[in-house]
Amino acid sequence: MxxxxxxxxxxxxxxxxxxxxxxxxxxxxxxxxxxxxxxxxxxxxxxxxxxxxxxxxxxxxxxxxxxxxxxxxFVDGDVPDEPLPDGVWAGEVLVALARLIRRLHDAAQGWEPPADATWGSIPGQQDVVVAALFERAELVAHQDYCPGNVVFRAGLPAAFIDFDLARPTSRVADCVNAMYWWVPLVDPGDRRPAARDLDAGRRLRVFADAYAMSAAQRAAVVPVACQRVRNTAVTMAAAAAADPIFARWWAGGLRERTARAEQWITRQAPRLAAALDGPNCPACLVLRPI
Ligand SMILES: Nc1ncnc2c1ncn2[C@@H]1O[C@H](COP(=O)(O)OP(=O)(O)OP(=O)(O)O)[C@@H](O)[C@H]1O
Ligand SMILES: [Mg+2]
Incomplete structure (x- = not known):
């Protein structure tokens, strides 16, 4: 922390x-x-x-x-830092995170942004074209659940900070951002030792159940996650060309890690999709699916 x-x-x-x-x-x-x-x-x-x-x-x-x-x-609590403590990979962390995101989404549903609304983005995005992750924006959501933006209390996610990348999106696209960081949806070789053997399919399922995703949302998760990592390769390359901090991350291994994450999720896609499909996990709080 x-x-x-x-x-x-x-x-x-x-x-x-x-x-x-x-x-x-x-x-x-x-x-x-x-x-x-x-x-x-x-x-x-x-x-x-x-x-x-x-x-x-x-x-x-x-x-x-x-x-x-x-x-x-100022939000009290601990913000995890690299190297992430092993405790962040507990299943309860994923459940708490998904429930907070569900509450945030439900609160944002129906909010009309002001007519002059302006949204943030990472640097260098003005000339980049990537495939949209959703057909229709459903709500405004956080869109950047990296560890530095999640405040923990008593070992569990308790608050979100840094809404700089908040913008209109879909529930699934916003959840996929959190899944990327916290399942995580990266090649096992690029994870910390404590996260290397995590079962990504099972953890996607735990998140989906805790959020109470509908069948349609569950079916969209893996295709959106695959597209998101393809988009990341393009958007981060542009950010690296535009900004020295992003350039340092990109040259310092992010480029290769993104390529490996894309290969890994492409290979795993059928297995991950199968894990998301099926009746809710009985241990999870059952909310009304959206
Ligand atoms: N409202 C807040 N309450 C408590 N801590 C905060 C708050 N906002 C920011 N911080 C702390 O400051 C750090 C950086 O803030 P923030 O995430 O808003 O900026 P950033 O643009 O992501 O910059 P950085 O790349 O340094 O994380 C956070 O990781 C957190 O530790
Ligand atoms: Mg931040």
Missing amino acids: SDRPAGDGPAGEPERLVHDGVSEVWRVGGTVRRPCRPFTATVQAYLRHVSSQGVDFVPEPFGYDDQGREVLS
Whole structure:
């Protein structure tokens, strides 16, 4: 888990919160300050909406400070850092994550973004064309459940932060983003030792059951996951060409890992799809499928 300050500095001075260093994020008392970007007002409107629907596991938006930075509530807990602790691969983590995402989706369903809504993306995407992961956007969702954006408490996912990539999407496409990171949907050779022998099919199934996916959603998971990793190869190459942080990740092995993830999921696709098909796991909370 990352080394997060227990509070602001002794004299109340701000403390820099660093994960991958994409954004300059500061903690000031019970708040965080993040740079204001073109999409910030849209994301704050979205956070206000889901909070009004009872979601208490996202930062509260407080507008802007006198330096023009956005102000959000600081969310208590631990944010996992690489190398990820072995405990994050427990089945309960996947169940808690899927249930939080289901609640976030249900709260966002029906929200109409403002007419001037602006959405974020990774760098270099303006000239990139990839296949869409859904026919029709169903709702606005997080879309970036990497470990640095999930806050844990008592060993379980308890909140989401960093909604910079939130945008209109489908429930399945958003779930597939979380599945990629947390099943995970990568070649076993690219996983930490504790995750190497995980049964990806079974874990997809645990997630789908905890989310209470419908049969149609389950059937869409593997095709969407295959397309997503193909898109990643294109979008991350463009991001690497446009931004030095992405260039460092890409040249530092992400390019090869993405290619291996694509080969792995293509080979595994029939087995993964079969694992998702069938009656709900009785141990999981049964929600009304969407
Ligand atoms: N509202 C918040 N509450 C608690 N911690 C936060 C909050 N926002 C950010 N952080 C901490 O700061 C780190 C970086 O913030 P954030 O994820 O918002 O930025 P980022 O653009 O992803 O930058 P990075 O690439 O550094 O992760 C997070 O991993 C987390 O530890
Ligand atoms: Mg982040």
